[in-house]
Amino acid sequence: AMDTDLSSQDRKDLDKFIKFFALKTVQVIVQARLGEKICTRSSSSPTGSDWFNLAIKDIPEVTHEAKKALAGQLPAVGRSMCVEISLKTSEGDSMELEIWCLEMNEKCDKEIKVSYTVYNRLSLLLKSLLAITRVTPAYRLSRKQGHEYVILYRIYFGEVQLSGLGEGFQTVRVGTVGTPVGTITLSCAYRINLAFMSTRQFERTPPIMGIIIDHFVDRPYPSSSPMHPCNYRAGEDSGAAYPSVEDSQEVCTTSFSTSPPSQCVFTVTKAHFQTPPPVVTDTLKVPVMGLAFSHQLSSSRLSYQPAALGVGSADMGYPVLFAGGLNAAHPHQVLVWYKDRDFCCPSSNTRSKPRRMRSLVTQAICLYCLCCVSLSLFSSPSEDTETVSNSSEGKCGSPHDVLETIFIRKVGAFVNKPINQVTMANLDIPFAMFAPKNVELEDNDPMVNPPDSPETESPLQGSLHSEGSSGSSTGNTHDDFVMIDFKPAFSKDDILPMDLGTFYREFQNPPQLSSLSIEIGAQSMAEDLDSLPEKLAVHEKNVKEFDAFVETLQ
Amino acid sequence: GPPRPAPAMNCRAEVLEVSVEGRQVEEAMLAVLHTILLHRSTGKFHYKKEGTYSIGTVGTQDVDCDFIDFAYVRVSSEELDRALRKAVGEFKDALRNSGSDGMGQISLEFYQKKKSRWPFSDECIPWELWTIKVNVVNLANEQERQICREKVGEKLCEKIINIVEVMNRHEYLPKMPTQSEVDNVFDTSLKDVQPYLYKISYQITDSLGTSVTTTMRRLIKDTLAL
Numbered sequence: 001a002m003d004t005d006l007s008s009q010d011r012k013d014l015d016k017f018i019k020f021f022a023l024k025t026v027q028v029i030v031q032a033r034l035g036e037k038i039c040t041r042s043s044s045s046p047t048g049s050d051w052f053n054l055a056i057k058d059i060p061e062v063t064h065e066a067k068k069a070l071a072g073q074l075p076a077v078g079r080s081m082c083v084e085i086s087l088k089t090s091e092g093d094s095m096e097l098e099i100w101c102l103e104m105n106e107k108c109d110k111e112i113k114v115s116y117t118v119y120n121r122l123s124l125l126l127k128s129l130l131a132i133t134r135v136t137p138a139y140r141l142s143r144k145q146g147h148e149y150v151i152l153y154r155i156y157f158g159e160v161q162l163s164g165l166g167e168g169f170q171t172v173r174v175g176t177v178g179t180p181v182g183t184i185t186l187s188c189a190y191r192i193n194l195a196f197m198s199t200r201q202f203e204r205t206p207p208i209m210g211i212i213i214d215h216f217v218d219r220p221y222p223s224s225s226p227m228h229p230c231n232y233r234a235g236e237d238s239g240a241a242y243p244s245v246e247d248s249q250e251v252c253t254t255s256f257s258t259s260p261p262s263q264c265v266f267t268v269t270k271a272h273f274q275t276p277p278p279v280v281t282d283t284l285k286v287p288v289m290g291l292a293f294s295h296q297l298s299s300s301r302l303s304y305q306p307a308a309l310g311v312g313s314a315d316m317g318y319p320v321l322f323a324g325g326l327n328a329a330h331p332h333q334v335l336v337w338y339k340d341r342d343f344c345c346p347s348s349n350t351r352s353k354p355r356r357m358r359s360l361v362t363q364a365i366c367l368y369c370l371c372c373v374s375l376s377l378f379s380s381p382s383e384d385t386e387t388v389s390n391s392s393e394g395k396c397g398s399p400h401d402v403l404e405t406i407f408i409r410k411v412g413a414f415v416n417k418p419i420n421q422v423t424m425a426n427l428d429i430p431f432a433m434f435a436p437k438n439v440e441l442e443d444n445d446p447m448v449n450p451p452d453s454p455e456t457e458s459p460l461q462g463s464l465h466s467e468g469s470s471g472s473s474t475g476n477t478h479d480d481f482v483m484i485d486f487k488p489a490f491s492k493d494d495i496l497p498m499d500l501g502t503f504y505r506e507f508q509n510p511p512q513l514s515s516l517s518i519e520i521g522a523q524s525m526a527e528d529l530d531s532l533p534e535k536l537a538v539h540e541k542n543v544k545e546f547d548a549f550v551e552t553l554q
Numbered sequence: 555g556p557p558r559p560a561p562a563m564n565c566r567a568e569v570l571e572v573s574v575e576g577r578q579v580e581e582a583m584l585a586v587l588h589t590i591l592l593h594r595s596t597g598k599f600h601y602k603k604e605g606t607y608s609i610g611t612v613g614t615q616d617v618d619c620d621f622i623d624f625a626y627v628r629v630s631s632e633e634l635d636r637a638l639r640k641a642v643g644e645f646k647d648a649l650r651n652s653g654s655d656g657m658g659q660i661s662l663e664f665y666q667k668k669k670s671r672w673p674f675s676d677e678c679i680p681w682e683l684w685t686i687k688v689n690v691v692n693l694a695n696e697q698e699r700q701i702c703r704e705k706v707g708e709k710l711c712e713k714i715i716n717i718v719e720v721m722n723r724h725e726y727l728p729k730m731p732t733q734s735e736v737d738n739v740f741d742t743s744l745k746d747v748q749p750y751l752y753k754i755s756y757q758i759t760d761s762l763g764t765s766v767t768t769t770m771r772r773l774i775k776d777t778l779a780l
Contacts, residue, residue: 037616042630042746044598044610053597055613055630121724127592128718130614130627135711139625172715175722 006180010114014179017114018074020051021122022081022102025129025186026066026155027056029083029100032133033142033151033230052123062153065228069155075104077182082161084154085138086227087145094152096164097138098190103160105185109178121177125186128175136172136190142230152227165191565663565680568720570713571687574622575702576656579649579688581619582710583642586686587662587754588617588628589714591638593721594664594682595629595749599740601733612747623707626714631747641754648758649690656690658758664750666728667738676738678753681726 006014031038040055050056066081075081080103088094112118133139142151162169174186539546574582597610613630628635645660652658664682693699728750731739740748 037618037625038627039615040613040630042597042611042613044746045600046597046608046610050611053609053611055611124593124721127614128721131589131592131714131718134616134625134627135714140623143625173722174718 006114010180014114014118014181015074017119017122018179018184019070021126021184022070022075023058023063023066024051024054024056024126025081025100025102026083027058027062028126028129029085029133030059030062030153030230031057032130032139033085033153035142035145035151035230052119052126054123054126056126061228065155069157071157073157075102075157075184077104077106079158080104080160082156082158084156084161084164085142085230086152086154086164087138087141087149088152088227089149090147096166096191097141097151098136098188099160099162099165100188101160101186103185103187104182107178107183108180109183110180112178112180114180118177118179122184125175125177125184129186132172132174132188136188137192138190145230151230153230154227162189165189166193168192565683566725567683567685568716569685569687570716571689572706572709572713573689573691574706575693575699576650576690578619578621578702578706579646579690580639580642581622581624582706583645583660583686583688584628584638585617585619585622585624585626585710586684586713586717587638587642587660588635589626589717590662590684591634591749591752592627592629593717594752595631595634595747596740598742598746598748599736601736605732607733610746610748619707621703622710623703624710626710629747631744633744634747634749638754641756645756648756649688652758656692657688658756659685659687660754660756661685662752662754664752666751669738681728 040057042055043050046053070081073079080101082102083100084096085098085100086094086096138151141149145151169189169191171187171189174188176186177184570586572582572586592614595612597612599607599609601607614627615630616625617628618625642660645658649656649658662684663680665678665680668677668679670676691702693702728739736742739751741751742748
């Protein structure tokens with residue numbers, strides 16, 4: 001008869017392996033959703049703190065959340081550890097994307113060697129997890145997060161809840177490892193239907209203002225663990241001090257033996273282990289999403305509402321929009337406008353690819369945003385917090401209110417009149433502001449149809465002879481934006497009698513180029529066409545010369 | 555405990571197939587080979603007295619593809635990356651120069667060395683063979699290329715899942731070697747990681763459908779050592 005009971009040392013080791021495996025699993029998943037490329041170095045000498053012989057960094061906040069969720073327990077039958085990945089837009093709509101499940105079932109492998117085989121297989125499983133986290137749809141979404149949406153994670157322990165993933169979700173198994181106390185299984189269930197189906201399926205929270213504060217309304221799960229943004233960097237901004245890895249983590253130095261199994265030597269030493277001081281973590285988190293976002297915060301009080309239009313972001317090269325299109329065939333289809341491409345393509349997980357959305361209308365939206373972006377780049381820090389707070393307290397009920405809010409804001413030096421020519425159907429769907437508008441938008445888009453030039457004399461003439469024109473605006477007949485004060489840096493020049501600010505004000509409304517006007521353009525085209533026969537005759541006469549020239553080139 | 559089962563003498567074989575555009579061949583092959591080697595590499599072994607050893611740490615990094623909407627994870631080892639790039643580069647050139655319809659396959663074989671007595675040379679016994687069949691397509695316009703970027707990206711996601719499934723079966727792996735045997739099981743020539751002994755070879759299928767075998771010896775010096 002075989003002694004199938006696990007020795008107490010083996011049992012302790014196994015429990016420790018499972019605990020650290022769970023913690024590393026969470027780190028791999030969350031780090032894979034940060035939106036950045038991960039890179040760790042190989043080291044030929046074991047450092048003593050690299051569990052499973054893999055260089056996986058420990059983000060302290062993430063470890064803390066995982067330990068909190070586990071609350072000293074280990075995954076067991078019926079008690080699974082789940083990492084939920086969801087997407088939250090700047091308007092407050094959220095959608096679950098994936099649930100990663102670490103489960104234990106009853107199938108035991110009594111003969112397996114804990115200290116050796118189980119450990120190595122857990123290492124292999126983590127490698128598989130690294131690979132699989134890059135191939136589910138949420139990976140690509142997470143790489144493009146930041147402007148329109150963020151990716152959040154939530155850890156819970158208990159029963160797996162898959163109902164938030166929508167219809168037809170798919171599962172992928174990462175792997176299994178048998179142990180003497182059960183079989184560990186790691187898998188992922190992920191949403192494939194990325195369309196926003198109806199208003200009922202996500203939560204409406206008040207618009208995010210200023211900084212992202214996420215708080216939740218009626219989470220359907222018994223556990224009330226809070227959501228966290230995946231790219232939250234602890235220690236940059238927040239007062240909470242998480243213990244560094246060296247202080248708080250148990251150190252694992254492992255030694256393996258190649259002697260026959262019965263003589264396996266395995267030593268685990270603990271470095272001095274400090275319990276992290278209890279930190280009260282709230283549902284209120286302040287994510288600092290890296291450089292672009294903090295820049296945004298310092299340059300303008302409003303951070304997210306304009307970001308819905310792509311405004312205010314420091315590194316905005318191309319606008320990023322999340323357009324919920326009213327496509328006749330597929331209502332509420334989500335189109336993702338990728339930041340590094342200049343066209344809009346449907347999210348790769350939608351069934352059909354309606355190319356016709358790539359239409360003049362969406363291009364107009366793009367141009368409109370570019371217009372807003374370029375104008376916002378001239379803003380200086382706003383003193384006008386009153387309007388900001390008013391607008392941000394706006395309800396999110398009517399999309400019209402939301403839109404109006406954005407345009408009434410006073411950001412920087414621009415004073416806006418509400419742009420009422422941008423109308424939209426009063427639809428109670430998310431991203432309604434991005435519903436394809438009728439051509440009306442395009443007509444009113446100053447970028448597409450530049451306003452008529454004023455009948456006054458040339459502004460150049462005017463400004464060269466005017467004095468003290470700074471501080472006032474001139475000749476702006478079609479103002480949507482009136483510049484009050486513009487003090488560009490380093491703009492004084494001794495050569496010209498005007499500074500950059502004056503120059504900008506004077507020339508911000510140049511007359512339309514004559515060649516752009518239809519009559520003149522048509523006229524010159526007609527002239528060109530008329531002169532063609534003449535020109536051809538001349539060329540024919542000189543054909544020998546031309547041929548000789550070509551010969552010299554060959 | 556019970557006696558260890560004898561190692562399987564049959565080599566398990568897995569076949570993957572991809573259709574890609576010419577400029578995607580390299581990235582697609584690297585993605586698959588790196589994913590396999592991620593699972594088949596360990597940290598460097600450091601043997602101590604009494605037959606015990608410790609294992610170094612394997613780092614990993616994300617790689618974005620330029621011609622495919624795809625990203626993968628590879629082991630952080632420049633030597634290993636160089637070796638794979640060299641092999642894949644030769645495969646790509648052979649495909650291009652063969653004048654064939656653009657069909658070929660690249661194989662990654664893991665093997666063990668079995669020492670023989672003089673005058674017999676060591677045997678190489680394969681225990682796992684991965685074959686990636688490649689079909690190169692030509693595309694007419696930019697729109698097709700864009701679709702191809704996405705489609706190949708999706709296909710590669712499937713391949714990664716397939717590879718992980720195989721790895722998860724926990725089938726035969728060579729026994730962990732003693733210090734004197736380690737070079738029969740692992741490639742110890744790299745300074746930061748230790749893959750199982752492997753060799754890469756490829757074949758180009760010409761338009762007649764026959765295979766033109768171009769076997770490329772493994773890129774690491776052990777091949778020639780007896």
